[in-house]
Amino acid sequence: MIRLENVTKIFGATTAVDNVSMEVPAGSVCVLLGPSGCGKTTTLKTINRLIAPSSGRISIDGKDTAAVDEVTLRRSIGYVIQQTGLFPNKTVEENITIVPDMLGWDRQRSRRRAAELLEMVNLDPGVFLKRYPKELSGGQAQRVGVARALAADPPVLLMDEPFGAIDPINREVIQDEFMKLQARLKKTVVFVSHDIDEAVKMADQIAIFRDGRLIQYAAPDDLLAHPANSFVADFVGSDRTLKRLRLIRVADVMDANPGYVRAEDRLEAAAAKMEEAGHSSIVMVGPQGRARGFVTLEIARSRKGTVGEHYEKLPTVVSPADDLRTAVSTMFARDVSWLACVDEDGFFKGYVTQRGITHALGATYRDG
Numbered sequence: 001m002i003r004l005e006n007v008t009k010i011f012g013a014t015t016a017v018d019n020v021s022m023e024v025p026a027g028s029v030c031v032l033l034g035p036s037g038c039g040k041t042t043t044l045k046t047i048n049r050l051i052a053p054s055s056g057r058i059s060i061d062g063k064d065t066a067a068v069d070e071v072t073l074r075r076s077i078g079y080v081i082q083q084t085g086l087f088p089n090k091t092v093e094e095n096i097t098i099v100p101d102m103l104g105w106d107r108q109r110s111r112r113r114a115a116e117l118l119e120m121v122n123l124d125p126g127v128f129l130k131r132y133p134k135e136l137s138g139g140q141a142q143r144v145g146v147a148r149a150l151a152a153d154p155p156v157l158l159m160d161e162p163f164g165a166i167d168p169i170n171r172e173v174i175q176d177e178f179m180k181l182q183a184r185l186k187k188t189v190v191f192v193s194h195d196i197d198e199a200v201k202m203a204d205q206i207a208i209f210r211d212g213r214l215i216q217y218a219a220p221d222d223l224l225a226h227p228a229n230s231f232v233a234d235f236v237g238s239d240r241t242l243k244r245l246r247l248i249r250v251a252d253v254m255d256a257n258p259g260y261v262r263a264e265d266r267l268e269a270a271a272a273k274m275e276e277a278g279h280s281s282i283v284m285v286g287p288q289g290r291a292r293g294f295v296t297l298e299i300a301r302s303r304k305g306t307v308g309e310h311y312e313k314l315p316t317v318v319s320p321a322d323d324l325r326t327a328v329s330t331m332f333a334r335d336v337s338w339l340a341c342v343d344e345d346g347f348f349k350g351y352v353t354q355r356g357i358t359h360a361l362g363a364t365y366r367d368g
């Protein structure tokens with residue numbers, strides 16, 4: 001765990017960090033978020049003592065960092081600096097293996113590690129290991145910076161806008177890769193961003209800064225649902241409720257005890273089921289419970305015969321593991337107010353409705 005207690009940093013007339021106290025639990029990702037100049041980088045650099053605080057205390061796993069030798073401290077903390085900071089006269093491979101070399105790893109092992117880390121950040125080792133930083137695009141250099149910070153497998157990672165120079169598509173890819181890796185490695189990560197969407201996606205906790213002060217420290221959904229003041233509300237955006245859609249899974253709001261019919265059921269029986277549930281359509285499942293199609297109340301009432309003779313194909317489905325953003329965007333694109341939730345093996349798991357979604361989101365505001 002990283003703990004900051006009343007940390008202040010004054011540069012001449014500027015109070016860059018103003019009495020900040022916060023805790024980052026071990027294995028979690030904390031995103032420092034706020035406008036340019038609000039003190040994110042300065043706060044981050046006090047953690048590995050690249051900047052000594054003017055006052056206050058910082059400890060990692062209970063140890064005061066002021067009492068640890070600085071070189072030892074920095075070797076145990078991976079650091080991705082804001083402008084990548086690769087050594088221009090060293091190849092990508094040499095850049096990545098700097099800390100392992102200092103730690104005395106054997107050459108073979110650190111080379112293997114460099115290749116493995118490049119793969120991880122989606123750069124082909126065959127192409128990039130021997131390149132120099134000036135032969136990289138900004139986004140590629142940033143990815144090498146991330147690989148370098150991970151090289152010696154440090155328990156703590158400080159990352160200063162590590163994906164800022166990467167285009168939106170590759171940024172999503174590398175964010176996803178990083179999150180997968182993080183789920184496995186469980187590093188304690190402090191991550192600077194000025195991008196609310198990135199913060200919502202990556203963070204367990206978000207720390208919002210303004211003029212050096214920590215304004216709110218909360219989990220992403222809590223921050224979006226209950227911004228502490230108008231500064232935070234403005235910063236997270238007037239579409240903050242829409243942003244929450246990303247944080248909630250279809251499984252959390254779906255009706256998981258869904259009514260359904262089978263091909264051999266009579267239409268009258270299907271109509272009765274829909275009337276009882278107050279639904280205007282119902283899913284038809286196959287013998288094992290796989291979603292096969294649906295029938296509407298209108299058809300069930302107006303025709304004769306079995307469901308199997310009159311069903312329509314499901315225009316689209318969602319997975320219970322999808323987020324609500326995917327579900328809502330699918331509903332809007334297809335002009336439908338409900339979707340069948342189907343797992344990866346095709347089994348019918350439930351319904352998600354527009355009403356169910358608005359209700360789930362609205363409930364948190366009512367409780368608050």
Ligand SMILES: Nc1ncnc2c1ncn2[C@@H]1O[C@H](COP(=O)(O)OP(=O)(O)OP(=O)(O)O)[C@@H](O)[C@H]1O
Binds near residue numbers: 014015036082
């Ligand atoms: N070495 C320094 N000397 C004097 N002032 C500094 C120094 N470093 C930072 N500052 C000032 O401290 C404040 C916080 O800077 P910091 O770099 O922490 O901001 P930031 O939140 O990381 O901004 P950005 O999003 O632009 O990277 C700014 O007003 C900056 O001008």
Ligand SMILES: [Mg+2]
Binds near residue numbers: 040
């Ligand atoms: Mg900065």
